[in-house]
Amino acid sequence: MLSSNTVTACLTVLSRRAAHQPVDDDLAVLVDRYQRLVPAPGLTVFSVRLGLSVLDAAEGTEHPGVRDVAATLIQRAHGIVFKWAVNGFVRGVHGEMVGSHPIVTEEAKNLTVTGNHLEGSWNKGKGGNGYFRGSRVWDSLYAGNTTRDLRHFTFQWSASGNVVIGNSFDSDLNLHGGWERNNLFEPNHVSTPYAHRPANCKDNCGDEGNSGPDNSNWFPIWWAAGLKAVKWSGSSGPNNVFFNNTLKKQLGTIYSPYSDYCNDPNRVFRFGVSGGSFHHLDVGGAPISDWAHNEQHNYSGAHGIDSTQTDGAESLFLSTVP
Template sequence: MQYQACLIDGFGITIQRRGIYVKLFNSRTIISTAVATVLALNSGLLLAAPGYKGGQDLPLTFSKTILASDHGVVANDGLDDAPAIQAIIDSISIDNSPDNLIRIKLPVGEITIADEVHVDRSGIVIEGQGVDAKTGTHIVINSWKPYTGVAEDGSPTFEKKYWPGFAAFRAETRIKHKKEQKFEGSINYHWKHSIELAQPALAGDTVLVLKAGRAKRFEEGDLIYIGATNDAAFLDLAEVPENMRTKGNIKSGHMRHQISHVTAVDTANNTVTIDKPLDFNMELKNYNKYKSRLMPVTAVENVGFRDFTMTMNQASTDCATNNTDEYDKKTNPKGVGHRYENVCPADAIHGIILKWANNSFVDNVNINMIGSHPVVTEFSKNLTLQNIDIDGSWNKGAGGHGYFRASKLHDSLIKDNDIQNVRHLAIQWSSSGNLIEGNTINADLNMHGGWERNNIIRNNTISVPFAHRSWADGAPSDGSWQPIWFSSGIHASDWAGPTGPNNVFINNTLEKANSADTPITRWGLFDTQGVTYVFGWDGNQFKHPVINGKPIATWNNEIAKGVYDNIPTSAVFVAK
């Protein structure tokens, strides 16, 4: 197959054949030249399936099984089992090979967690004995109220270097960097202290030229974080308004990043070679003198969670007087169903955090009424998140709470999950190369901002009730959220910047209720079966969504319809 390079935010591919076959996600699908062009932008999507070890089956055999009941984990006694589980993990070598898979088998019955369990060694799988109410493993979180306070907007406050907060299970290294000893995991923040480029890089590059002496900080096989500064040319492309470019997250951040493997190191020429071409340009620094940077990543690998249920003990929280039914100002003011506030922020404990994790998974887990995010990722790659049944969250308000949150996630698979009564299934913060497939959702599929790109969203069923709508001043607002939410530069630059190029929607069932008195019916936008909708693409290059040539300022039903009605000039490319 022959390709010819062209520029799409610095990189693009034009297929020189019409109606070609492309191997995509282990399937053989005939697609048009236009769609092949889009999908080829992310070479990883063409070379391997996303998810655990590039689409491999999840592991079922182990070098060792540790029965947690033999090490102080006692079911059904109401006592905190977190110290005993942590002791089992800590007994495993910190240098355990990812290929030396060790299963920690939890007993049948109710397991109590009253502190964060750090899964900070590679090769560990936390496994229950199923999700069945009678024969399975049920993890109950007793809130230990880990947050330091509550901000003015109602979100919990904490040291943001510990982002995204606290969880029952946290898969992340605990190693500290010598310059940042205040918190665990700081080894992955030493990029703030140098490792910079000696010359700009272009999308499509695989060899990066570093400042003198910096290449020796890398070894072949390392994971490498690559972050591009938000230079003025990029912000112009992204339609970030001038008055928002003084915001900290815009002037001093990396809206574009990727995580790759190092395949070669040349210390004589101060270069590193990566296994996946850049899909963005990298200037040395921006208008605020904030620099592009790289760092070797200390990741946990081959970590898994499977075969258990998880919930929060309501009685142990400030939510004790609330209930899970639908909120109604008159008849049920204590309900949290579709209530987008943080009703007990001191207890906004997540279910599972995967941060700086590679080749890891969550499979066959039920998470019901957790403190905030049932599952949340940060700076992770090649995850499989599948067969997860989610129902509700106590806190779904300001500060980004109550999501199935795929943040800074790369080359991963989110498949066959039942996601109910949370705020969003959010894809955000430079997430790229992911496949979101076969999920059933009664919230919205939310492209939440921060240059998410090259993601494929297909064969999902998204049914949005009228009650799924924004809140303001302690009450629901008029109108209802849409099955798809898409970030614009003007709106999303408040927190992250816009969604990036080539987010592909294929064969999704999209439904919503237009009023409290009408049933959920077909939305009618971006949902024609057999039609591929490519957002942020004009057929040749990235383009911010527009209506009649004017960049959209936000996203609502009227704007979504305007974008749809103005295809293809609205920056949604369509192919059949």
Template sequence: MKYFLWCLLLPFLAYSQHQIGDAGQIFDETRFDPRFPDMKEWAKAGVQGGIPLRNTLKIQKTLTPQDNLQEAIDEVADLGGGVIFLKKGEYIISKPITLKSNVVLRGENKDQTVLKVVMKKMFFKYSPDQKHLVAFEINNAEWVGLEDLTFRYAAVDFEPYDKSDFNAAWDRRVFHEHETRDTTLFVHLVIFRNCRNSWVDNCNFLWAGTHPLGLGNCEHMTCRNNFMDRAYVKNDSFHGGYYGCWGSKYCLFYNEKVRRIRHFAIMSPGAAYNVVYQCDFEVDVNFHDQDNGHNLVEQCRIATPVWHSWDAIGIGAVNKHRPPGPENLLFNNTVISKGVSGYNRKMGAAQPNAVYQVTTEFGKPNVFLRPDAPPKGGTFYAVKAQP
């Protein structure tokens, strides 16, 4: 599809050019279709007022790999905020880093400014201390930005277990068996909790220990132009290899490319009015554990490899998860389920301009075709640049 070519070009364009998620975008009333009132809510997704353009925030400090990153964050936060500019190089992260309100971490070059996480953590499933370790943690903060960086888990010298060939045969070891080579890899790369109006833009998340990036109970977040590939821990019931939002609302995911992790997830009570737009997923989009519904996935490629364990859309499992919420809509997505065209392997290829919905009940197909005509403006995500 043409928009994928555009998506591939976006990271190389100057950031002075406006794109989805930037400041200055408003709801396009001319495309509003009153049959779908959620359109007005979806237009509110993302950072309120948009991600600030790169040239509008002051650089307060410039660092090299020899400098203390946490001290710089604390100092800039005390000054009221601003950008910490990280020069090219490898920054070794051996203990958790805490981001604070109004602080933006920006790399000189996405591929050459590398935050190498070398921490380890054992996970005891039946212990009172079940928290994973988080390399970069952001709690109860706002206006925090991560820009033009690579986050790379590098605590071991072997690769995550997965497949490089999209059509490789299914193997239960990838998602359903423990990582036995090293049992101390329960380390998330980046987690936001109870945050607002923050963003992650043009970053790489590579070889995560567990989750590459998660938004927990957040509001008005934007994740844009990021690339995620691989995770070590992604087996059943061990909370690994997820990217997405848990209990969060009004979050915008745009032009994200994700592969070789467990799920992209919209889940847990409170998750509503999130927009996933023009993303490229080689993982399933999973609605489970009772989101609040009213989420939108539009114009995405969702293609689970043959070796993956789920169809393009997942909804969890009866007796293990709570069912998805209502009015989760799917529109004009290109979908392949384990190598077969369609939202699942039984329903056939998705029809263009047809409205699909995620089921709210177990025991039925995970997606169904609604009888509605498409929205009159040709999209559910109706935004435009402010004149």
């Protein structure tokens, strides 16, 4: 209803302006309705186009509220979006300070995302922003990419069968929830600094479920516990595999040294698996309610991570590593 009311308000301003009638009061109503509009999943493009129509109706950004609309549009704008796409690719792109996600998928398969350099976004705040985001993506390859100053690299919403190999990130490999499963992460270099943490935020702070920031640190791996991620998608799924990655975390201060995290070059870590079937990560037999403050427990031995397998190869995906 709010979206239809916003469209009606926009048409009113355009009609009155075309008739050379005053529009100030109607423009204030339009701006208010647009700013209260929360884009539903799948309607981001509609929201952005409607916002551009607001700017057209206002004939500029002199009105203070219209300047806020322009700022909102910048924050909602993504870089490259794959929706209902198959056999696509992104290669050699250099992206700096996009609005939110530099590369994002919504229903995509057989993508190749390689050799890109992605640096920063204007909006890394609550509601799920600032991700190198694989949502509902299947059987795709993410290789040789470098990112700096993003919020997360994520798989979520049933993403499966993907390979993430040879990337360099300073944000986490994030299993964001929604039963993402059977994904492989191998020789990636991930170093998450102390500054990369939820509470280090000045504007639009919080998580995808719009809760406020906690006092945890983002480690190189993040796993969606059911009680936490139910606010947006539910638990991570089974058999997300980490192998031969170089993972480091800085704790305490921005001057502290980096420490190794979950580094065992020959060991295969299968998250969400015990005894060959799905098992929620648990501590002492009780499923964790949140990955925050539980990042350093040992989940091997029937507690949600199967680490019984070792392999002497450099890669489980490639027969020969270049």
